[in-house]
Amino acid sequence: MAGLSNFLFSLPGSLFSQQQQQQQQQNSIGTFNNDENNINDMSSMNDTSLPITGICLVSKPDNVPTGYECIRKVYGEPSRDADLMADSMLERKDRFLCITRIFPLAGNKAFVLEDIKIINERDIPPQNYTPLNETIDTRAKGTSKRTICVRLAERQAGMKCVCDIIFLYRHKRPPQFYTLIGDINGFQMCTKEGTVPPFRAIPPPPPPSNIYPNPTHHQSYAQTPKQNSKDDYSNIYTLGKKSEEKDILDGIPFTINPIYLTGNRNSANDLFGLDSYRILSPYDIEQYYPYDFHLERHSLSLL
Structure with missing residues (x-):
C-alpha cells in the first residue's frame, strides 16, 4: 500500500512551495522527474486505448503535473467544468481529476490503473484500493461526501485495465464502451476498460x-x-x-x-x-x- 501511495504522489516538486516540497519529500520516496519520463511524444496522452498509468487530484486546472492531462470539462458539455468538490457558503473549492498514460513513470514504476470505485466519505476503502484523500498540489482534502478509490497493479500484458475516464451529468447516458462507476458532486463517473498491450522492447543493434x-x-x-x-x-x-x-x-x-x-x-x-x-x-x-x-x-x- 505504501508503494502505491508513493506512485500516486511521485509528481514534480516545482509545483509546490519550498515548505510543501519538504513535506512531500518526507511523505514520498521518489519525485516525478521530467527527464526520467518519455514525454517528448505526447501522442499516447490522447490514445484512449492505452492504459492509464497514473492518477491524482489537483485544486486548480493550472497545477496539472507534467505529463498529465486534466479532465476539466464534462463530456459533451465543453462549457461546463468537471469540478468534483461542492462549494461551501464561504468559499469556492475546485477539484479536478488528472490522468497520464506515460509508461514507464519515474523510477520505472510499471503500474496501470486496474479498477476505480467511488465510496461514501466515511466508508472504509475496499481491500487493495487506495483513496485519493488529498490534492497533489496543495495537500488539501480531496473530495467531500464521496471518495475516489483506485487499484493499481503491476503491468502485465493482457490484463484488464482502465483506459479512459469521463464525467457526465446524471441525466446523460454513458457513450458506447463506457461503464457507469458512480456519482460524485452531481456527476456520473464513467470508465472505459481495455487490456494492457504487450511491451515491445527496442531491438538490439545488429552485429557488425x-x-x-x-x-x-x-x-x-x-x-x-x-x-x-x-x-x-x-x-x-x-x-x-x-x-x-x-x-x-x-x-x-x-x-x-x-x-x-x-x-x-x-x-x-x-x-x-x-x-x-x-x-x-x-x-x-x-x-x-x-x-x-x-x-x-x-x-x-x-x-
Whole structure:
C-alpha cells in the first residue's frame, strides 16, 4: 500500500512551495522527474486505448503535473467544468481529476490503473484500493461526501485495465464502451476498460558485418593469386560456411524443370536454347570482373 501511495504522489516538486516540497519529500520516496519520463511524444496522452498509468487530484486546472492531462470539462458539455468538490457558503473549492498514460513513470514504476470505485466519505476503502484523500498540489482534502478509490497493479500484458475516464451529468447516458462507476458532486463517473498491450522492447543493434574485412597495412588490394587453381580457390570477399553448419537447402537436388528441356533429342543436362552460354567459375568471375572495394574502404576512412 505504501508503494502505491508513493506512485500516486511521485509528481514534480516545482509545483509546490519550498515548505510543501519538504513535506512531500518526507511523505514520498521518489519525485516525478521530467527527464526520467518519455514525454517528448505526447501522442499516447490522447490514445484512449492505452492504459492509464497514473492518477491524482489537483485544486486548480493550472497545477496539472507534467505529463498529465486534466479532465476539466464534462463530456459533451465543453462549457461546463468537471469540478468534483461542492462549494461551501464561504468559499469556492475546485477539484479536478488528472490522468497520464506515460509508461514507464519515474523510477520505472510499471503500474496501470486496474479498477476505480467511488465510496461514501466515511466508508472504509475496499481491500487493495487506495483513496485519493488529498490534492497533489496543495495537500488539501480531496473530495467531500464521496471518495475516489483506485487499484493499481503491476503491468502485465493482457490484463484488464482502465483506459479512459469521463464525467457526465446524471441525466446523460454513458457513450458506447463506457461503464457507469458512480456519482460524485452531481456527476456520473464513467470508465472505459481495455487490456494492457504487450511491451515491445527496442531491438538490439545488429552485429557488425564481416563482409568487408579490414586488411593489414601490408596487404595490397591488387594482389594476384599465387598459383590459383579452380579446385582450391577461395574468395576472401565472400562469407564462408563453417564445416559443422548445415544449409537449409542441403539435400535438395537442383535440376531444370523438364518443360525447359527439349523432348527426346537432348539429355536432361542440356538446356534448350541456353547451351551457348558460358558458365563461369568463381575464379573466372574474379579474373574477368575484379573489384577491390576501394570506394567503400575510402568512404569508411573518412568517417
